[in-house]
Amino acid sequence: xxxxxxxxxxxxxxxxxxxxxxxxxxxxxxxxxxxxxxxxxxxxxxxxxxxxxxxxxxxxxxxxxxxxxxxxxxxxxxxxxxxxxxxxxxxxxxxxxxxxxxxxxxxxxxxxxxxxxxxxxxxxxxxxxxxxxxxxxxxxxxxxxxxxxxxxxxxxxxxxxxxxxxxxxxxxxxxxxxxxxxxxxxxxxxxxxxxxxxxxxxxxxxxxxxxxxxxxxxxxxxxxxxxxxxxxxxxxxxxxxxxxxxxxxxxxxxxxxxxxxxxxxxxxxxxxxxxxx
Amino acid sequence: xxxxxxxxxxxxxxxxxxxxxxxxxxxxxxxxxxxxxxxxxxxxxxxxxxxxxxxxxxxxxxxxxxxxxxxxxxxxxxxxxxxxxxxxxxxxxxxxxxxxxxxxxxxxxxxxxxxxxxxxxxxxxxxxxxxxxxxxxxxxxxxxxxxxxxxxxxxxxxxxxxxxxxxxxxxxxxxxxxxxxxxxxxxxxxxxxxxxxxxxxxxxxxxxxxxxxxxxxxxxxxxxxxxxxxxxxxxxxxxxxxxxxxxxxxxxxxxxxxxxxxxxxxxxxxxxxxxxxxxxxxxxxxxxxxxxxxxxxxxxxxxxxxxx
Numbered sequence: 025x026x027x028x029x030x031x032x033x034x035x036x037x038x039x040x041x042x043x044x045x046x047x048x049x050x051x052x053x054x055x056x057x058x059x060x061x062x063x064x065x066x067x068x069x070x071x072x073x074x075x076x077x078x079x080x081x082x083x084x085x086x087x088x089x090x091x092x093x094x095x096x097x098x099x100x101x102x103x104x105x106x107x108x109x110x111x112x113x114x115x116x117x118x119x120x121x122x123x124x125x126x127x128x129x130x131x132x133x134x135x136x137x138x139x140x141x142x143x144x145x146x147x148x149x150x151x152x153x154x155x156x157x158x159x160x161x162x163x164x165x166x167x168x169x170x171x172x173x174x175x176x177x178x179x180x181x182x183x184x185x186x187x188x189x190x191x192x193x194x195x196x197x198x199x200x201x202x203x204x205x206x207x208x209x210x211x212x213x214x215x216x217x218x219x220x221x222x223x224x225x226x227x228x229x230x231x232x233x234x235x236x237x238x239x240x241x242x243x244x245x246x247x248x249x250x251x252x253x254x255x256x257x258x259x260x261x262x263x264x265x266x267x268x269x270x271x272x273x274x275x276x277x278x279x280x281x282x283x284x285x286x287x288x289x290x291x292x293x294x295x296x297x298x299x300x301x
Numbered sequence: 302x303x304x305x306x307x308x309x310x311x312x313x314x315x316x317x318x319x320x321x322x323x324x325x326x327x328x329x330x331x332x333x334x335x336x337x338x339x340x341x342x343x344x345x346x347x348x349x350x351x352x353x354x355x356x357x358x359x360x361x362x363x364x365x366x367x368x369x370x371x372x373x374x375x376x377x378x379x380x381x382x383x384x385x386x387x388x389x390x391x392x393x394x395x396x397x398x399x400x401x402x403x404x405x406x407x408x409x410x411x412x413x414x415x416x417x418x419x420x421x422x423x424x425x426x427x428x429x430x431x432x433x434x435x436x437x438x439x440x441x442x443x444x445x446x447x448x449x450x451x452x453x454x455x456x457x458x459x460x461x462x463x464x465x466x467x468x469x470x471x472x473x474x475x476x477x478x479x480x481x482x483x484x485x486x487x488x489x490x491x492x493x494x495x496x497x498x499x500x501x502x503x504x505x506x507x508x509x510x511x512x513x514x515x516x517x518x519x520x521x522x523x524x525x526x527x528x529x530x531x532x533x534x535x536x537x538x539x540x541x542x543x544x545x546x547x548x549x550x551x552x553x554x555x556x557x558x559x560x561x562x563x564x565x566x567x568x569x570x571x572x573x574x575x576x577x578x579x580x581x582x583x584x585x586x587x588x589x590x591x592x593x594x595x596x597x598x599x600x601x602x603x604x605x606x607x608x609x
Binding site: 027030031034038041042117118119121122123124125126127128129298300301 | 353356357358359360376377378379380382384385386387388389390391392394395403404406407408409448451
């Protein structure tokens with residue numbers, strides 16, 4: 025356990041000393057600034073005309089969801105970009121050799137790195153998620169319905185993406201790993217939209233296709249579940265968007281994502297242990 | 302196969318195949334404890350793959366190997382192993398001190414020990430002035446030095462060094478030589494893979510010559526110096542009969558015009574050889590001794606195999 029903690033801490037320290045985390049935080053701050061301005065403009069516009077408080081609340085809650093969706097996307101991209109190189113790059117450069125010959129098993133080494141990245145993701149998501157809510161609340165007074173559920177689901181979504189970069193990182197080079205995992209994110213994104221479309225078109229085939237996509241990569245379904253948890257029921261039904269309540273992933277989908285994570289991590293550990301370094 | 306306590310490393314028919322390429326054909330090796338052991342061979346002979354198998358980085362296709370009595374790859378025994386990989390690379394965002402601390406911590410050192418030992422070992426490799434600098438700005442030579450520091454920080458019982466002097470200037474090489482001798486004097490075994498024959502010659506106690514993934518010969522370098530003496534005799538009128546008679550004392554006899562070269566196992570036989578040559582009518586103008594360099598030995602051994 026001590027060695028896992030050592031590797032996790034060094035991974036966290038690596039994230040703090042490299043520019044990417046700070047760049048991502050800066051990008052988050054920039055988007056938050058734009059978000060705050062947009063919200064403010066919206067509020068001023070609402071004040072200039074007679075607007076029903078109910079409609080006003082629904083629109084502002086919808087805008088909060090846009091902010092949180094941006095926060096979610098940034099977190100997933102940060103997760104993938106920071107972690108694609110950690111195993112793949114260290115294996116190809118030979119950096120891992122000096123560490124893998126220490127009294128630490130390969131599964132401990134992998135889990136230490138994984139936990140370190142999870143720590144970084146949690147810090148990033150907690151900061152950007154809460155900052156988004158704080159900005160929205162200070163400008164509009166609107167709060168999400170179940171913010172803790174939403175926060176945990178977004179973190180979970182990032183962890184799914186992280187597990188994929190770790191698994192493919194034990195097989196492929198950094199670049200190939202990145203292409204595969206970003207491709208899988210695209211599959212998940214498409215799956216989410218297909219399920220939304222199916223809610224309108226009632227096409228069984230599209231539903232099946234959407235479900236299969238979500239089974240291949242369940243990360244997007246976690247976002248849709250998070251959106252469902254955080255928004256007002258009416259706001260969810262107002263629009264055709266990545267946070268509409270047309271097709272809500274069930275609790276089974278969340279459980280499936282948990283099983284998926286365990287399987288992917290298991291494969292990553294098995295293959296990392298079996299391969300030559 | 303069960304390991305012997307006499308040896309720090311034992312391998313038996315260790316074999317590694319990558320696809321259709323046989324990297325190590327059947328490595329059988331015994332490295333006595335407390336020696337500096339050189340591992341020599343031409344490029345592609347399978348030296349690095351062999352080291353990686355000994356350390357558990359590469360899984361052997363077949364065969365057995367033991368390090369300090371434990372099967373290669375055993376996690377716990379690694380507390381007693383140090384390793385400097387070829388082209389040492391590490392997290393370059395760490396400072397020199399942090400890097401050595403991390404390796405020491407992973408090897409099981411306590412914070413108290415780290416506080417004392419890390420500055421010591423950084424000074425030993427001549428990087429005290431750079432201890433708080435990030436490794437990112439280090440030259441190749443400095444990386445080799447910090448790599449060596451991380452390999453010995455926990456005072457291991459065996460140290461594997463893969464080309465430790467590449468990138469080092471002459472002073473750096475001298476430093477590495479002194480450190481390796483100090484490690485041996487402390488009781489550690491040093492397994493040195495180097496392409497620098499002169500480096501191996503002056504540093505190692507024993508050397509294994511590896512070719513095509515097999516050990517073709519192991520030599521005690523101290524014994525080579527003491528026992529095998531190459532002699533050059535300046536002589537006229539040396540008959541064929543006189544040359545033939547030399548085989549009683551000498552081997553690898555070459556005659557080149559008026560110069561006679563041969564190898565003997567002991568200087569004690571030289572007077573008998575001289576008497577034999579004079580008695581057979583040769584006029585002797587000079588006798589000189591030349592040591593067989595490791596380079597010559599290397600060429601001789603590698604040349605014996607016609608597949609080279």
